[in-house]
Amino acid sequence: MKNPFAQPKLPMQLTIEAPKETLDIVELVLEDEVLSITRPIDTHTPQLILLIEDAHQKAIETRIHDIAKQQAQSAKIHGAMLRDIDWVTKVQKDFPPFMVGRCYIYGSHATQPIPANSIPLKIDAAAAFGTGEHDTTAGCLLALQWLKKKQKHVRHVLDMGCGTAILAIAAAKLWRGARISAYDNDAGAVRTSRENFACNRLRRMHAHVSDGYKTQRVKREGKHDVVVANILARPLMRMARAASQSVAPNGTLILSGLLNHQENMVLAAHRYHGLRLTKRIRRGRWSVLILKKY
DSSP states (O other): OOOOOOOOSSSEEEOOOEEEEHHHHHHHHHTTSSSSEEOSSSSOEEEEEEEEEEGHHHOOOOHHHHHHHHHHHHOOEEEEEEOSOOHHHHHHHHSSSSSEETTTEEOOOOOOOOOTTEEEEEOOOOOOOOOOOOOHHHHHHHHHHHHHHHHHSSSSEEEEEOTTTTHHHHHHSSSSOOOOOOOESOOHHHHHHHHHHHHHHHHHHHHESSSTTTTHHHHHHEEEEEEEEESSSSHHHTTHHHHHEEEEEEEEEEEEEEEEEGGHHHHHHHHHOOOOOOEEEEEEEEEEEEEEEE
16 A cells, blocks of 8 residues: 655645635546645635645646636645655544544544444545545445445445445445455555555455456456446446446446536436436535436
């Protein structure tokens, strides 16, 4: 796993001030292009803090301003070179434990006792995306908990585009004994996933690099009772056919990474392949769609 506290040769911190909706999109779009992303919880104005290599500053700032313009908003960006930073203290401050439904998300730095009757998910902040703070990830955690009430027994779960594998880990703890598969197109995310599996003491799980559902390893797994994909709207639409083929009859597909106004086009792409909406969860401008395979 890439050390989240390691400093690059020329580290730079970009602090972005913008409306929350704009920051949400920046976080999703830039997740694979920066070293780390944190969302401070104790600021008066919404902020996003990116750790980048200084050589990429201009390109990343241009991307941020373009995203803000698309949202008819503006973004203030402050850049600062970083030298001797106590990253352990910084992560402890920016990533305190928190609850999403019954899921208790915490890092290895946390010293607080785990709440009784909670589902503990030990996820260290890292370059890979998905610590549970973003509305899309939190919405998927709620969707999995809702599904557990409806479907007590699950044999195989697939987390496509796993990031830190927080959703795969939650599924493993909700459905004990289920086989859990996690895939991402980023090798760093896969390394992070494997490390998080180990620190949560989960054995019946594996993570591999894959370009969506295309690799033979994914195809050999056959049908899955539950597939969760927290990506972005247009990639989800492009993968609708492959996702449908990966879901078992009467199985469930959970989709996220889409804005509320993108629901209909994502649903249309999946209805064509035999998937029907059973529930939606909205958090702010973001949607989670729970589909059933018929």
